[in-house]
Amino acid sequence: MVAFGGSGRPVHSRVAATGLAFTFYATLSIVLMFLDQRGNWLEYARYGLSAAAYPVQLAVNSPSAAWHWVRESFATREALQARNDALRAENRELEMRALRFEALAAENAQLRALKAALPEVVEKWLPGEIMNIELSTLRQRVIVNRGATSGIFKGQAVLARGGLMGQVLRAGPWSSEVILITDPEHAVPVQVLRSGLRTIAVGQGNAGVMTLPYLPVNSDIKVDDQLVTSGLGGVFPAGYPVARVIEVGRDPGQPLALVRAQPLAAIDRDREVTFVWFRPGHPAAPAPSTGSAAVPSLAGTAQDTQ
Amino acid sequence: MNTRVSEPRGALMLSAFIALIFQVVPLPTWLAIVRPAFLVIVVLYWSISAPRAGGLFLPFLCGLALDVFRGAVLGEHALALVIVAFLAIRFHLLIRNKPIFEQALFAFAALALYEFVVWSIDGWSGHSLNSGLRWLHPVTGGLLWPIACGLLSRTHRPR
Numbered sequence: 001m002v003a004f005g006g007s008g009r010p011v012h013s014r015v016a017a018t019g020l021a022f023t024f025y026a027t028l029s030i031v032l033m034f035l036d037q038r039g040n041w042l043e044y045a046r047y048g049l050s051a052a053a054y055p056v057q058l059a060v061n062s063p064s065a066a067w068h069w070v071r072e073s074f075a076t077r078e079a080l081q082a083r084n085d086a087l088r089a090e091n092r093e094l095e096m097r098a099l100r101f102e103a104l105a106a107e108n109a110q111l112r113a114l115k116a117a118l119p120e121v122v123e124k125w126l127p128g129e130i131m132n133i134e135l136s137t138l139r140q141r142v143i144v145n146r147g148a149t150s151g152i153f154k155g156q157a158v159l160a161r162g163g164l165m166g167q168v169l170r171a172g173p174w175s176s177e178v179i180l181i182t183d184p185e186h187a188v189p190v191q192v193l194r195s196g197l198r199t200i201a202v203g204q205g206n207a208g209v210m211t212l213p214y215l216p217v218n219s220d221i222k223v224d225d226q227l228v229t230s231g232l233g234g235v236f237p238a239g240y241p242v243a244r245v246i247e248v249g250r251d252p253g254q255p256l257a258l259v260r261a262q263p264l265a266a267i268d269r270d271r272e273v274t275f276v277w278f279r280p281g282h283p284a285a286p287a288p289s290t291g292s293a294a295v296p297s298l299a300g301t302a303q304d305t306q
Numbered sequence: 307m308n309t310r311v312s313e314p315r316g317a318l319m320l321s322a323f324i325a326l327i328f329q330v331v332p333l334p335t336w337l338a339i340v341r342p343a344f345l346v347i348v349v350l351y352w353s354i355s356a357p358r359a360g361g362l363f364l365p366f367l368c369g370l371a372l373d374v375f376r377g378a379v380l381g382e383h384a385l386a387l388v389i390v391a392f393l394a395i396r397f398h399l400l401i402r403n404k405p406i407f408e409q410a411l412f413a414f415a416a417l418a419l420y421e422f423v424v425w426s427i428d429g430w431s432g433h434s435l436n437s438g439l440r441w442l443h444p445v446t447g448g449l450l451w452p453i454a455c456g457l458l459s460r461t462h463r464p465r
Contacts, residue, residue: 021362022392029366029388032381049374056375060330134330135377137338138437140460170377177377185433205437273369 029071050172057143057175061131068271121237121284124277125159126150130270132174138182138205140166144273147174152275155235157286159274163241163264164188164229180267181242182207190242192228195220197207198230201243201261207268212259212305217250219257227261231284238284313359314462321348321458322368330375341441342447343373346420349387350413351458353394354401365391378424379431386423390416406452414448
């Protein structure tokens with residue numbers, strides 16, 4: 001496509017050896033791409049580069065962070081009071097639910113003929129804040145201000161208020177890139193809570209919609225069905241809310257139903273996310289991790305996983 | 307480099323850095339879709355008006371920065387930028403003497419080529435994103451070209 005610049009062209013003599021430089025840089029780029037795609041040879045380089053990018057990310061994020069800070073510090077007493085009341089009410093409600101939860105867990109253990117109730121599947125969690133950085137416009141990814149120094153690892157599940165948010169795609173030292181469940185390259189194994197039907201929910205590149213492309217026309221699914229994680233795939237534990245079905249289209253001429261669902265997590269409205277660590281060996285936890293292969297092709301992305 | 311006119315390296319680095327920031331500043335989605343590829347425009351400008359200052363190293367570096375910020379395959383934007391910048395440097399004498407309207411057309415073509423390379427690599431590396439919206443930014447980039455030229459030419463003494 002591109003001719004190599006021979007030496008000694010009088011018209012272009014001002015630019016020396018561009019053809020050679022082009023060959024060099026083009027080859028370098030291609031080698032980089034190859035190494036980055038195959039295996040994890042560039043893991044350390046990426047780690048270093050994302051550390052170098054962090055100051056710029058901080059700088060870009062700072063105006064909106066400052067604006068938030070100003071708004072927080074000048075919040076009126078009434079507004080704070082109202083929020084405090086709302087939080088207190090929410091807390092009371094959660095407490096009430098938790099009271100029953102203990103009893104239910106014991107009952108469940110009894111039904112399953114276990115000796116003692118299982119501990120909670122979540123071992124530890126860590127809140128993080130989404131940084132205001134634009135990644136790719138047409139993909140659904142965010143940068144969060146927690147990284148490997150806080151123990152974040154690749155393939156870690158990320159929750160938000162309301163439900164499942166995504167998983168860690170890349171962990172830098174102080175920040176990490178999270179791929180949302182609504183990214184077109186992301187798929188999450190789900191289960192219909194009502195019927196137990198298992199399928200896969202795929203992102204659309206739109207914060208409000210996911211599709212369930214692999215359901216036969218006659219499958220048992222209705223509008224308003226809740227989808228929870230099925231625990232298959234080895235990334236997400238079972239039973240976390242993912243989405244609510246908003247549309248079921250059955251065309252008798254088509255083998256598959258057209259099902260659309262709305263994510264339950266406040267994906268584009270909330271700045272706070274939660275990284276979770278699961279108790280290994282717990283029945284609801286994702287299957288024992290096998291290194292970086294913990295992100296198989298179905299759960300999560302094809303990106304960077306072998 | 308023993309050139310008669312000193313190369314505008316400082317202006318070049320600064321403008322590239324500012325363009326990078328403009329490229330990653332969050333915008334509402336509809337605006338972000340038509341956001342021109344500022345960094346590519348800046349690299350194009352310098353490739354045409356001061357081809358020796360940045361050479362192909364600047365495009366490579368800027369592309370690598372884009373790869374890191376966009377979370378793309380390392381080398382993807384670098385390759386696209388190097389290709390576009392190479393063509394711009396090759397034909398810089400030709401382009402430089404054209405009226406601004408024709409330059410804008412060239413910028414549009416270069417941006418479209420850039421997006422095409424990125425799109426191809428996206429497809430090959432298994433991250434295909436076949437949204438027609440990704441082809442919008444070369445148009446706004448072409449429209450921005452005269453303004454970008456006007457601004458950037460103030461930072462150095464054009465030859």
